[in-house]
Amino acid sequence: MRWRVHFSPRLRVLLLALLLLAVVAALYSRSRQSDPSIVLLLPNEAALDLPVTQAWLDAAREEGLSVMPMTDDAFLRYGGDRQRIAGVILPDTVHPQASEMLINQLHRHVEAGGHLFMVFDAALLDSQTGRYAADQSRLSGLAGVRYAMYAELKDRTMALGRVYGSRESEQLLALQPGKMDFQDSDRLPLGELTTYGYARLEHGHFRTGPPTGAQALLVSDSNDVLVSVHPHGQGSVLFANLPLGYLKTRTDSYLLHRLLGHFADAMLQQPRLLAAPDGIGGLVLNLHVDSNAAQTPLAMLEANGWFRRGPFSLHVTAGPDAEREGDGLGLGINDNPPMAAFLRRMVNAGHEVGNHGGWNHNLFGKQADESNRDRFEPLLALNQASIGTATGQVPRSYSAPMGNQPQWATEWLQREGFKGYYFTGDNGLGPTRSYQKGVRARRSDLWAFPVSSYHRVATFEELENAEPEVTPQDMTDYLRSLSRFVTDQHLVRLFYFHPPAAVQHLASIDALMAESSRLEQAGRFRWYTMEAMADFMSRREQVQWQPLPQASRTGGFSASSPAGLERLSWTVPAAGRGAPQVVQGNGSVRTAGDHWIVTAGTGQTLKVQWQIQ
Template identity: 40%
Template sequence: MPNPLYALLQRLRKHRAMLLLVVAALSLAMPAVSRAATNQIALLVPDGMALPDARVSAWEDAAREEGLKLTVISDTQLQQGITPAQFPGVILPDQVHVHASENLIAALENYTSLGGKVMLVYDFGALTTTGFYAPQRSRLSNLAGVDYVLYDSLLGNMIGLGPVTGLGSTLRNIQVPPGKSMLWSTNGTTDPVEGISGYVYGFLTYPSFVTQGSYTGSALLTSPNFGLVAGLRNFGSGSVLFVNLPLSYLKGQTDGMLMHGFLRYFAVNLMKLPRLSAQPKGRAGLVLNMHFCAGDQIAPALKLKNWGIFNHGPFSVSVTAGPDQITFGDGLGIKLPQNATAQQLLLFLQSKGHKIGSHGGWIHDYWGANASETNQSTFQQYLELNKQSVEAVTGRPATEYAAPEGNTPQWSVDWLEANGNTGYYFLGHTGMAPTRSYRHGVLTNQRIRAFPVMPFGQYATFEEFDEFNVPAGSVTAWYRQLIDFVVKNRTSRLIYMHPLGAEEYPTVLNALFSRAATLALSGQFSWYTMDTLARFEQRRDLVSWQATDNGLTWVFQAAHPTDMTDMTWVLPRTGFIQPVVTGGLGLVTFDANNWIVTSLGGTSLTFIASKL
């Protein structure tokens, strides 16, 4: 006898919206085992681990910022039968689970063989339960696909410290943006090998275990001296993403880019998971932070005004307000309380929608050279003076901050957060979107967001491009690539400049704003201020949401205590068919790779989507 439910669904298949509504209702009667599935990643920690622990919280916060659902599970839970149907992926983190039993490793191999996806990170399981290295190689080498933790043969040399390289296209896929890597070798193709780099420092060095043996998977990152740094390979019906880097440790030391990048790659590229966008409406953008450091910036800023540069934006404008620039009494500062021209300029910029914030400590270079973790009693007054002077001109709270020369003692961030600041320019975590910054392994500030500077290799400002002979054409190409990167990934980054340097590059500025305007017309790009994105992320933190498998479709339910407006979910089109809003006010759109579900208001939203 034909199944009546199947026949009904067949008749309705040309009417997708109606079909999804029907299966959402009918699937409530499916067996409970089907509803045990999740759209979540599992993070494996040892039995009995005391939580919260910053090394675990770093992963939880990264997942939250990337808009992903992550659940902490224990060894016992895994060994009792966690399946790929319940958790499509499991992260085996660094630092917190260095000891592992043979039974646990066997359970992980079984989970992966059955179709699970595993992200194996650095020193997970490097030691036995008795605290010794396994003979010859890591017991996880079978999963990783390469031999590592070679203590018997290499002893103290089993960990190397050196540059990390990969194809440019691969680096973009793991969310390393253009400018956060530099050319390593041309390899004769249009996809050259690049090395991960940092502002001022050039090629960065990272610790990784020396690896040996041929790797049968797809190498993502390598060390020119020490072997495989990251790779993806099949294992049974599943797959293993081996990341031979201490991701949690790095995030704790103000280098969170690789944790965030691999987390998104694992969740979205490999598992096709949905995510809650960090962007209003899911719309990509840049923050342009313009620094007015001293008196010599005002005339160039007026020139940019006459060119119409400030008709774009809004931008984040950070002002050092004191009378001096380098030392007390040099008279080179903006002298904002007495400078009518500067005051009128700031009021004009504010009228155009730009956000006027504080550029540190009253005397730019003096703060940059001397503020430290030990002299808050002396230097806090300069934060106060600068903020008060800016606010006296604008009549509005100065909620954005940029530290002179990037000198940002922890106490200054504490003071900023306590005094209403929402975001600050930061020289840590370069290459990242806005983030709550861990420092020295700890998250101290709960609300204020760090906005990492986006470099172009070793440089970031027009003055540096000029000093080190970076061709204007190269800078133009970088800005274009960066805009295209944020648009493709629906993310944001911060760039910065000074009027004095920018006035020498009108062609580059015109190309930058022209590209941005073109993509803005099609709704793909916006200029943001630090304050706008930080406040949105604070509001986004209050969203609670879940995706429940009802057997034939997934039901997404979201709520917010006050306002869901512009909260947006991004679902890979390779993983889901077109969503349908079933409750609340929402809009479904799409791009080449994703379905986009945006709340239009209210405090709740429900939509359904079936997995492919």
């Protein structure tokens, strides 16, 4: 029997308040020389339960940051102590109001050497009246940019526009290859930020004045500052003039994740928990097998030894039809012994065979929606049973036909114990916890695997109709760059294609395989399956880690997990630090450019220290 406990709203707020007080108490308990923590500033305890707050905390966790929520009152009582706060995040949407006391404290904190990441509408309104508190944002001086100039601009205070940046900004922010379009941007030499499936990506933002002492990293088509860094006093400020947390709840979270990583790594020099086993980056190569048109290309790839690499994730639509009932264009796995035998060989070779849903690929992709669950959900089960019978294994990864995934399909995946699914939102991320219609998906072992794309194109079949034009050579160069990027950044990303395209684009496929093999032989790259990465991410999610108190110029961190720490890795900036030493538990240390990589061995606890130089 399962017992379910229901809390009243008043009791829920009380519990949240106790949690935040415990966080503050933990910070206070550290010595004056403790290694600083990053705090997410919230107006009150109730804000902790808001979807955008959860989106910020999810993003920080997925980026491997040690972030603690803190209320305004606690921050004011705390005095903004830089010895115990490495950086302050002032988020969008959930923190529009702020008192003059808080504004003054933020100014003093940065001027004395603190670091602030402030976002969009944070602290714009008066805490008493709920109206604009000044002619412009009271934080304009910290940003080095005048913004939210309501008194001057009135109904022109905000605008909708595209996002542009230079090659230097792309490199400084470590933006993923393919995200910035430097070929067809209408603001050359600046590149335009892109995403999969949209001709143009536009975001709401405040109109701004020109930067004063700040460095603009990303700007709008009307040259409003969208992202900037500003040295202020002895500290620094990262300003994002975009609703980053809100955008994550609408499946557009790339900039939130990337700017969090930049703030922690480049500005705060903080350790981060990597989202790759052993800290070794790589790719999930996801083959979508839609119909019987894939059978001959798959046989050719197998004959050429292509499947001796990997492991890869093959997702199969198993029904006899592909467009309409009775067309006979599907794989018909139940009555297709050669194809069933091929799938068994793939499983025996270590590849993953997953569910490409829907039984009839195009019928499901074009017609399934929120209104016809009773008609189409049984087709998911049919596909699942057919693949399971053919391979002898229950599929645990999924890709939606034509990317069409109604909410009930996600609920079906959760109920059936799936671990990962191909996702057309959150373009450019690794495995993530997705949000739908502003709300986080129910907690489970299910991870979304966003597709990576070159500008607006995610796979070879889309080249023919791509606007602006994308050539096969563009895709070849992109796949080489993506392989190097995930290797250098210790990330895992997903790329997908359909087997018939492999025959038509062998040069691109061969270039990907050659580059990945070169990196793999150097011990710096791996292929991952969707299920294996999902298992790793679920285990990583259980890790609790935090900076250690400093003593005699010694820093470090401690970590623990009931699921074990084996193969979990942290990246530690080398500047100003000696080589990390494992002083408790099992682990190893290696260099990677200007960082150290600390990888845990077997055990549930780990303690690492280094000398501060």
